[in-house]
Amino acid sequence: MLTRRTALMGAAVAALMMAAPAVAGPADDLKLPRQKVELVAPPFVHAHEQATKAGPKIVEFKLTIREKEVVIDDAGTKFHAMTFDGSMPGPMMVLHEGDYMELTLVNPASNSMPHNIDLHSATGALGGGALTHVNPGEQVVLRWKATRPGVFVYHCAPEGMIPWHVVSGMHGTVMVLPRDGLKDAEGKALRYDKIFYIGENDLYVPKDANGKYKTYETIGESYADTTEVMRKLIPTHVVFNGRVGSLTGKNAMTAKVGETVMLVHSQANRDTRPHLIGGHGDYVWEAGKFNNPPQKDLETWFVRGGSAGAALYTFREPGIYAYVNHNLIEAVELGASAHIKVEGKWNEDLMKQVTPPGPVPPDKIGAADPVAVTR
Amino acid sequence: MLILMKVKLAMLAGALAAPIVATAFAPTPPQDQDGARRLPSASFSYRAAGDFSRNGRPVEGPLRELRLPTDLVIMKRQVTVAEYGRCVDEGACPRIAIPASPQDAPVVGVSWHDASAYAVWLSRKTGVTYRLPTDAEWTFAAAEKARDEAMPLVDPSDPAQAWIARYETESARARPVATAAQPGGTFGTNSNGLDDLGGNVWEWTNSCFVRVSLDGGQERTTNTNCGVRVVQGAHRSYMTDFIRDPRSGGCAAGVPPANLGFRLVMEPSPPVVTAVTRSVAKLLRRA
Numbered sequence: 009m010l011t012r013r014t015a016l017m018g019a020a021v022a023a024l025m026m027a028a029p030a031v032a033g034p035a036d037d038l039k040l041p042r043q044k045v046e047l048v049a050p051p052f053v054h055a056h057e058q059a060t061k062a063g064p065k066i067v068e069f070k071l072t073i074r075e076k077e078v079v080i081d082d083a084g085t086k087f088h089a090m091t092f093d094g095s096m097p098g099p100m101m102v103l104h105e106g107d108y109m110e111l112t113l114v115n116p117a118s119n120s121m122p123h124n125i126d127l128h129s130a131t132g133a134l135g136g137g138a139l140t141h142v143n144p145g146e147q148v149v150l151r152w153k154a155t156r157p158g159v160f161v162y163h164c165a166p167e168g169m170i171p172w173h174v175v176s177g178m179h180g181t182v183m184v185l186p187r188d189g190l191k192d193a194e195g196k197a198l199r200y201d202k203i204f205y206i207g208e209n210d211l212y213v214p215k216d217a218n219g220k221y222k223t224y225e226t227i228g229e230s231y232a233d234t235t236e237v238m239r240k241l242i243p244t245h246v247v248f249n250g251r252v253g254s255l256t257g258k259n260a261m262t263a264k265v266g267e268t269v270m271l272v273h274s275q276a277n278r279d280t281r282p283h284l285i286g287g288h289g290d291y292v293w294e295a296g297k298f299n300n301p302p303q304k305d306l307e308t309w310f311v312r313g314g315s316a317g318a319a320l321y322t323f324r325e326p327g328i329y330a331y332v333n334h335n336l337i338e339a340v341e342l343g344a345s346a347h348i349k350v351e352g353k354w355n356e357d358l359m360k361q362v363t364p365p366g367p368v369p370p371d372k373i374g375a376a377d378p379v380a381v382t383r
Numbered sequence: 384m385l386i387l388m389k390v391k392l393a394m395l396a397g398a399l400a401a402p403i404v405a406t407a408f409a410p411t412p413p414q415d416q417d418g419a420r421r422l423p424s425a426s427f428s429y430r431a432a433g434d435f436s437r438n439g440r441p442v443e444g445p446l447r448e449l450r451l452p453t454d455l456v457i458m459k460r461q462v463t464v465a466e467y468g469r470c471v472d473e474g475a476c477p478r479i480a481i482p483a484s485p486q487d488a489p490v491v492g493v494s495w496h497d498a499s500a501y502a503v504w505l506s507r508k509t510g511v512t513y514r515l516p517t518d519a520e521w522t523f524a525a526a527e528k529a530r531d532e533a534m535p536l537v538d539p540s541d542p543a544q545a546w547i548a549r550y551e552t553e554s555a556r557a558r559p560v561a562t563a564a565q566p567g568g569t570f571g572t573n574s575n576g577l578d579d580l581g582g583n584v585w586e587w588t589n590s591c592f593v594r595v596s597l598d599g600g601q602e603r604t605t606n607t608n609c610g611v612r613v614v615q616g617a618h619r620s621y622m623t624d625f626i627r628d629p630r631s632g633g634c635a636a637g638v639p640p641a642n643l644g645f646r647l648v649m650e651p652s653p654p655v656v657t658a659v660t661r662s663v664a665k666l667l668r669r670a
Binding site: 082083084219220256257258260325326327328340341347349350351352353354356360361363364365366367376 | 439
């Protein structure tokens with residue numbers, strides 16, 4: 009009888025055989041199976057196993073750097089972005105502890121600047137930054153071993169221009185999962201039904217004498233003015249996934265009551281404090297590293313600039329949830345708000361409107377003057 | 384609060400001044416033909432604004448056939464950057480941050496107080512009483528551009544269903560491509576000859592937010608909050624009167640109006656003024 013497991017194994021073997029001839033170029037000094045992963049843009053994450061019984065492997069990823077002009081708010085403010093694979097943040101790359109990542113970093117000839125990548129999850133050579141400098145028209149392949157489970161930032165780090173590249177969009181996230189999956193403090197397995205990946209961007213857009221956002225012909229022309237704004241440390245925009253409203257309305261994230269959702273929050277440059285309005289963090293790895301037991305029942309969690317954090321939450325009530333940076337000025341005035349649309353049955357035990365809004369009884373403090381209550 | 388009182392006083396002063404000016408320089412020069420339209424009174428259907436409930440459950444506001452008591456004289460276009468700027472220059476309107484819009488684009492980023500101050504100033508300048516329209520007047524003037532958008536009603540035993548449905552309705556609305564105020568006429572002319580209704584500028588009205596109970600077939604206003612006014616445009620919204628830039632975020636998960644601007648109506652024979660004139664006349668007769 010063909011069980012599901014043997015079928016999966018068969019598929020895996022077939023995939024390995026298929027992948028094998030594609031390996032060309034660098035000598036394969038590691039005799040390990042290979043897996044090639046197609047990346048997807050945030051807030052989504054490529055398909056992956058949460059726990060694996062298979063042995064270590066080499067996971068191949070390709071990131072293509074794209075310099076491009078984007079719109080970052082509803083007023084149509086234009087911004088010269090630098091991105092990994094075209095999105096702000098760059099896609100999440102998932103592998104397991106003990107796996108090797110083989111990353112091909114492509115800098116197409118159409119770009120104007122040299123770039124590289126510093127992976128906080130990697131050990132040595134400035135996180136790979138010293139070994140990955142690529143000019144327009146070049147590519148590089150870097151292999152590093154995943155030795156610490158957690159969610160980690162990666163970012164571009166070219167000499168002299170590091171912060172500018174990072175706050176122009178060149179940052180993303182690596183997730184290294186424990187081979188046997190996530191666990192709570194008692195060692196009980198934790199799983200998620202869905203994962204969403206939110207990258208927070210602090211953006212610094214120069215303004216002209218009239219207070220209007222400036223636009224530039226080329227990214228190079230924007231450098232001096234942008235650096236001036238950056239040095240004052242006050243962003244003009246604090247947004248999720250590249251623009252105001254990128255995760256609201258038609259692009260709101262979705263879930264169902266009873267589903268457990270993993271929310272990964274990545275901030276490459278500046279401190280932030282995610283909060284799920286109307287919900288909680290059931291299990292939170294505030295510093296994002298899975299060898300530490302998750303904290304329970306958090307209301308808000310702190311993600312240090314230059315790190316990623318992860319929170320697991322099982323939705324208990326339907327409705328529209330706001331997921332914000334709970335510096336509410338940044339959430340509402342500067343843009344760091346996302347929405348999660350959760351469908352399901354309302355639980356009256358958790359919440360009920362006992363009496364709808366109505367007049368304060370006349371004998372109580374706060375009652376309206378009867379004369380005022382007329383149209 | 385103080386601002387509000389000042390505005391109210393100024394409006395009253397303007398209203399009182401009007402007949403005197405009108406008598407002195409009668410007849411009042413007619414409105415610039417391009418500047419305003421006279422809409423003959425006619426019957427129209429109007430969905431009452433506010434929050435309505437019956438026996439503790441939210442219901443739609445009642446839909447009524449209305450007829451304004453007199454013709455409605457209303458500005459063809461929204462008040463422009465240049466027009467508002469003149470009021471600012473004369474020190475009668477608050478100076479606001481005006482984005483780099485053309486002078487003939489509607490002024491946006493104005494609060495209800497700013498709009499009211501402009502009405503007072505214009506009334507004083509012209510000797511005719513101008514004011515913001517009521518929500519019913521706006522709906523009449525907007526005609527086919529007024530939207531009676533039935534939003535899903537909240538079932539208190541499972542409120543989330545309506546929230547989700549409302550959110551989806553709001554998210555599905557066609558949003559104007561440009562969010563910056565556009566030159567007058569960009570969003571078309573309606574059957575009443577009025578421009579840009581339901582474009583990307585929402586207009587302040589004078590109508591206050593009300594909470595109304597329809598229990599037992601009776602309409603009873605249980606709360607009137609004039610700190611929140613009805614704003615009208617591509618959809619009806621409620622806005623705190625000192626807000627100049629509407630936005631959502633945080634706990635407010637809805638889709639807000641893009642811009643706040645206004646147009647004014649001209650009082651044909653202000654009832655307040657008529658009443659005051661009549662009482663003054665009576666007093667004079669007694670003396």
